[in-house]
Amino acid sequence: MSTFKKLHYWPAIALLPFAFAACNKDDDHNPPSRQTTITIENVLKSQPLVESGTFQGTGTPPVIMPGQSVQVHFSAAKGEAITFACMYGWSNDLFFAPANPGIGLYDVKGMPMEGDVSDQVKLWDNGTRINQQPGANVTHPGTADSKNITEVNGVDAQGNTYLAASKLVKATLKYDGNSMFTLTLQNISGGTANETPLSPGVWAISYIAGGNLLNSAPLYTAGQPTANGLTDIAEKGDNTALYSYIKGITGIFTPLSPVLVVVYNGIDNPIYKTGEVDRGQGLAPLAQKGNADTLAAALKGMKGVKAVYVLPAPGTQVLLPVINGQAGGKVSQDLHVSSGDRIAIATMYGFSNDWFFASAGNGVDATQKGDISSSIQLYDDGTAVNQFPGAGITQFNLAGTPLQESQPISQVPNPNAFTTLPAIPEIIHVTLQ
Structure with missing residues (x-):
């Protein structure tokens, strides 16, 4: 990190x-x-993070089923970005997250961004389990592995295929005024070859100072081993440990x-x-x-x-x-x-x-x-x-x-x-x- x-x-x-x-x-x-x-x-x-929090569905368990959505409300300055992580539920250890440092919130002219930003959402392999064919019959936790975090671009290391993350999770930004935004995450995987629930997740925003984010990768780092409780999200959909970590560096x-x-x-x-x-x-x-x-x-x-x-x-x-x-x-x-x-x-x-x-x-x-x-x-x-x-x-x-x-x-x-x-x-x- x-x-x-x-x-x-x-x-x-x-x-x-x-x-x-x-x-x-x-x-x-x-x-x-x-x-x-x-x-x-x-x-x-x-502390390096200005804001952080959690999100989850409304059912029991509180997963986000196909067709359902959650909202995250936050404030942000120019140059700051919002990142999040949640589990691809019907997998062994895959998770959705934007590429670091997160979803951009202002354009090059400093104007707030609005609309569909789904293309900034990616699918990642946590590297801690051998991937089975994704679906409701995946065995948890599965066979242990020890790899670095990698992006899944259509196919994983075991040859299983996936639609682009933007075809499974729709992310929409709305500017509410006075530096406040709403990010809506909708599960649109229903009826696709990669239908899956989404787990409860975490989100975070880093401070920016002198044009530099103080923590540009608070949740994960591509090419590095998983850390700080992300494995619990990627394997079990449990956001408790990772949120405890990011809450401790938010202030x-x-x-x-x-x-x-x-x-x-x-x-x-x-x-x-x-x-x-x-x-x-x-x-x-x-x-x-x-x-x-x-x-x-x-x-x-x-x-x-x-x-x-x-x-x-x-x-x-x-x-x-x-x-x-x-x-x-x-x-x-x-x-x-x-x-x-x-x-x-x-x-x-x-x-x-x-x-x-x-x-x-x-x-x-x-x-x-x-x-x-x-x-x-x-x-x-x-x-x-x-x-x-x-x-x-x-x-x-x-x-x-x-x-x-x-x-x-x-x-x-x-x-x-x-x-x-x-x-x-x-x-x-x-x-x-």
């Missing part, structure tokens, strides 16, 4: 800003200052944009206030695109603001999450603070429409020490229509253009309408030392 690719430079994220730093001069009436260091780190233990993957840090005194948090609409000072570019330059410039001239910084991660600019155990991105900044000063930060949830992490309420006491991660919350700027994070066609860092709206800034609920996020300290870690 493919694993996370090493990510150094993401073309879609290269537009995020470089560092911006400014300080207002202290006057002679300010109390003595002391040095502290703020460190922000992306500690998210990221959150997001970079954090260069971090805005503000030191202020005698005023409320100058970055935002919940319940208000975006002030038009530059928070929207930060929340939608990860660009803090406009907001930093606006804050620099604000009364009560003592210092403003924008901190990009070395090399990558964005703070990448933990990938295959490799530490996530981290930035630090030395600050000069005095009694009464407060600190607030803001950074984009990179794979969203306009979500941003920020210091809750009126920030934190700038003179305190230690872990202040619990002071960070996730907010919705209310300036762009939300979509499934990491699977939205209008998300800027996934080559999209945000759809504008005007709603008050609010905390993102968890669970939310799309997914369940880890606890905030499991995503972003902030300390003062």
Whole structure:
């Protein structure tokens, strides 16, 4: 199975800003200052799959008989694909699945695909059983074999013949709007020489970053031995083990944009206030695109603001999450603070429409020490229509253009309408030392 690719430079994220730093001069009436260091780190233990699930028939057992169909509902960004696997029921170890990375969902112009995509469905031999002539009389489990996964193109290794997979399984895509699709799989094998029930199956969608899928083969790899529970589907039609595997690698993957840090005194948090609409000072570019330059410039001239910084991660600019155990991105900044000063930060949830992490309420006491991660919350700027994070066609860092709206800034609920996020300290870690 493919694993996370090493990510150094993401073309879609290269537009995020470089560092911006400014300080207002202290006057002679300010109390003595002391040095502290703020460190922000992306500690998210990221996963390669943005969505996954199962499907099955409605009968007992829950197979999909000829003439019956199932539907899968999901969201996807440009460049992402949906893959699935289910058993050719009247075989020893054959399964239906698209060729990797799956069924394409957008055309070359970035428009959603719709209609019959059956030609992308293939028939595969799992390689773990000697194939008998397919049909209701196949003996299960049959004689063991030890071969790699291979595509069945009309005839298997034992000389048994098959119609094209597209003549047995009809796959239809419908675009439901706002990055949401419905895939319908219909068993059309009835009355053919290869009539068969279809087993319960699994489906998955990989994240895309910088034009590369993080896992382009989550269910199987042609030419390689079967793994991760696929054999249970191919031989028995049991999707339990394979779904347990893909569920374990489905979750959150997001970079954090260069971090805005503000030191202020005698005023409320100058970055935002919940319940208000975006002030038009530059928070929207930060929340939608990860660009803090406009907001930093606006804050620099604000009364009560003592210092403003924008901190990009070395090399990558964005703070990448933990990938295959490799530490996530981290930035630090030395600050000069005095009694009464407060600190607030803001950074984009990179794979969203306009979500941003920020210091809750009126920030934190700038003179305190230690872990202040619990002071960070996730907010919705209310300036762009939300979509499934990491699977939205209008998300800027996934080559999209945000759809504008005007709603008050609010905390993102968890669970939310799309997914369940880890606890905030499991995503972003902030300390003062």
